[in-house]
Amino acid sequence: MTRDEIHDTVVEILSDSFELDRADIKLESTLYEDLDLDSIDAVDIFVQLRSVTGRRPDPAKAKEIRTVDELITFVEEELAAAERGDPEPDVQLPDGSTPPE
Amino acid sequence: MSNNPRSSTTHDVVICGGGLAGLTLARQLGREQPELRVAVVEPSRRPLPMVTHKVGESTVEVGTNYLAHTLGLKPYLDAEHLPKNGLRFFSGDNRGPFVDRVEFGPFEFPPVPSYQLDRGKLENDLRAMVEEHVDLREGVKVSRVELAESGSDDPHRVVIEGDDGEQTLSTRWVVDATGRRHLLRRQLDLGAPSRIDASSSWFRVPEKVDVAELVDASEERWHTRDNHGNRWLSTNHLTGPGYWVWIIPLAGDHTSIGIVAETEHHPFETFHTLEKSLEWLAEHEPALAKRLEGVEASDFLVRKQYSYSGKRFLSTDRWAAVGEAAFFTDPLYSQGTDYITFANTYTARAIREDREGTLSEELVSLANQFMLRLFEANEDILARSGNVFRHADVFGTKLLWDYYYYWAFMAAWYFNRVYAMDVERQRRFLALGDEYARVSRYIQETARAWAELRQHDGWKARTHVGLPDTLSVITDLHMQLDVQKDPDAAEARMREDLEGAKEFAAEVLYRALIGVGPENAAELARRVDLASWDLPLDGARVALQEGSRVARRGGFSRVARDLERLMGHPPGNGTPLARLLEQALGRRVEAPGLQARA
Structure with a gap:
């Protein structure tokens, strides 16, 4: 996927999921202030992005993302990681532990 | 046997039938009560054919936990059987392009695992595992069971027939695991009809x-x-x-x-x-x-017409019926091994308490009640669901509830070891279960009426509904199964999730009303007998339905938000939800929190 294609996909996901006007979704728009999303919305963005990246997102990396531009870069990096076959982050239980083997 | 000399019996437990139910019980008894003399009598001989032996067995969380941990089979299952990637449903237009069907299922293997079992392989291997500590009679048939007089301490007699002719085993306990042969069910008239046709x-x-x-x-x-x-x-x-x-x-x-x-x-x-x-x-x-x-x-x-119920599966007269010998509800949701798990586990406890001289009518009665409630809960979920399967929005909403119910109550019963708690506490859990069942009936009836009266799509079709990794009520219910809780915490959690269940029922009602529209709102209320419901309907929440995304987010409960995240925001057809609800109830719901009672 080219950066432009990723951009279009990200805008489509944001507008469809959160009733946002496409014109309001700019590269420099901040997710939490400009687009008025909260932490649950953020989880849902990453759920939707799994269908693009084919990977479980890294919660630590995801937490750092502030703008639409950074979100696009994140998808780019995830696609590259998928290409390289990088391992995915661990699943965490609600108490912070990982599921028993 | 405290008051029954062992010398008068050949066995402590005779299990009639060596299929999945009988062999897993034999293994459980061997691990937990190794001093017991157990026999398994099974007409078929090894090797059983692979693949085509019996209908494939697919496990869900309870059955998996039982096989993997209670029976210690985890390394074996990981090595020899297929991991299961959850339940997956494709709903919507059945004759259109498959790509357009709405998919409900995980993105990857769920954190709490399950398996696709090959029954032929599993039963061959279980026989080899249990024969080390169990008197396994293969190629031998049970001709008849002569039960001791009720209330007496005399042994039961099990007449078996093999190549060596007829022989009689005398035993303290007899367990029917003969599946559809229904040995004890016929003999004791234990059968009951099912509402699933x-x-x-x-x-x-x-x-x-x-x-x-x-x-x-x-x-x-x-x-x-x-x-x-x-x-x-x-x-x-x-x-x-x-x-x-x-x-x-x-x-x-x-x-x-x-x-x-x-x-x-x-x-x-x-x-x-x-x-x-x-x-x-x-x-x-x-x-x-x-x-x-x-x-x-x-x-x-x-x-043909595969579903049947039973009156009871366990008795202080020292008999039990496990697996399909007792009940069979429905193959949807892969719960066959769950039934085996609960019946075997209560049977093992009853056998232990009988040896210790503490087996009470109360425990047996509670175990029977629990199994019957489990069956009835699944009947409520599955009977007359044909029209629900037709529509992806109705089916998806119901499916999410069925997961909620399974994880919050049925699976929690096993994962929190409720079956091992004292009878008084189990009764409190059972009473909670009745509350869950009532709420579930509201939801199932609403889904049926919604499917039948549906006027508006009310739903922008999502193509794939998978649970989020985190920050979701429903996901948390699945994930918390593996979080260890003491009995007080388990009870508190189940009670807390019941409040969420009531919110869930209200949300299903709102979605159904939007789906059937002003044309059918009153008819839906009539069909589900809304006037008799005892459920909090929150006027403030109802008023938010037409509000902005940010307003809804600020005012919705976690359950309402979860449903909106997974199933979308139904746009409606111009009639506000408050008006639809007024038509359904025949009166206004004021903010906040009026009870919708008769």
Whole structure:
């Protein structure tokens, strides 16, 4: 996927999921202030992005993302990681532990 | 046996039938009460055929936890059987392009695992495992069971017949694990009818049938959203009007294909032979039928009106019936092994307490009540669901509730070891269970009426509904199964989740009202007997329905938010929800929190 294609996909996901006007979704728009999303919305963005990246997102990396531009870069990096076959982050239980083997 | 000299018996427990239920009970008893003298009497001999032995067994969380941990089979299951990638459903237009069906299923293997078991292999291997500590009689049939007089301490007598002729075993306990032979059920008149009226046919094909093959490779997003290409390892269900079809992988690249259909919608005669089943698939599931063209089925089996209930499964008269010898509800949701788990576990406890001289009528009665409630809960979930399968929005909403209910109550009962708690505490859990059952009936009835009266799509179709990794009420219910809790914490959690269940029921009602619109709101209320409901309906929440996304987010409960995240925001047709509710109730619901009572 080219950066432009990723951009279009990200805008489509944001507008469809959160009733946002496409014109309001700019590269420099901040997710939490400009687009008025909260932490649950953020989880849902990453759920939707799994269908693009084919990977479980890294919660630590995801937490750092502030703008639409950074979100696009994140998808780019995830696609590259998928290409390289990088391992995915661990699943965490609600108490912070990982599921028993 | 405290007051029964062991010398007068040949065995402590005779298990009639060495299928999955009987062999797992034998292994459980061997691990937990190794001093017991246990016999298993089974007419068939090894080796059992692989793949085609019995209908494939797909486990869900309870049965998996039992096999993996209570029976210590985790390393064996990981090595020898297929992991299961959860339940997966494809709903919506059954005759349109498969890519347009709405998919409900995980992106990857769920954190709490389950398996696709090969029954032939599992039963061969379990026999080899239990014969070290159990008197395993293969190629031997139970001719009859002579039960001791009720209330007496005399041994039961089990008359068996094999190559060496007839022999009599005398035993303290007798367990019927004969499946559909229903040894004790017939003898003691334990049978009861089921409200589920459906039949099934199934066959196996000697190749891997991947549901992903039903969608063209050019549909990249459809293929990528299954993160690791493991859809085929799910128990895949294709749902349509009055039916569902399963596609289940078996070991050795075989696949099981089954039709389950309600009699009301699809008379059994429309699919009771292989030829008719294939014709039936061509009509109702054309994409799958096309994939199966030219594929030779290795077998074909049917079960007409497969569901049946029982009056009880356990008695202080030292007998029990486990597995299909006692109950069979429905293959949807893969709960067969769950029933085995609960029946075996209560039976093992009763046998132990009998030895210790502490077995009470109270425990036995509670165990019977629990199993019957479990059966009734599943009847509520599954009976007359034919129209619900027709619509992806109705079905998806109901499916999410069924998960909620399973994880919050049924699975929690096992994972929190409620069965091992004292009777008084279990009674409190059972009372909570009655509350869950009441709420579930509201939801199931609402879903049925919604499916029948549906006027508006009310739903912008999502293509894939998978649970979020975190920050979701429903996901948390699944994930917290593996979080250890003491009895007080388990009880508090189940009580807390009951409040969420009530919110869930209210949300289903709101969605149904929007779906049936002003034309049918009053009729829906009549069909579900809304006037008799005892459920908090929050006027403030109702007023938010037409509000902005940010307003809804600020005012919705966690459950309401979860449903909106997963099933979308129903746009409605211009009639505000408050007005629809007024039509349904015949009066206004004021903010906040009025009770919708008669």
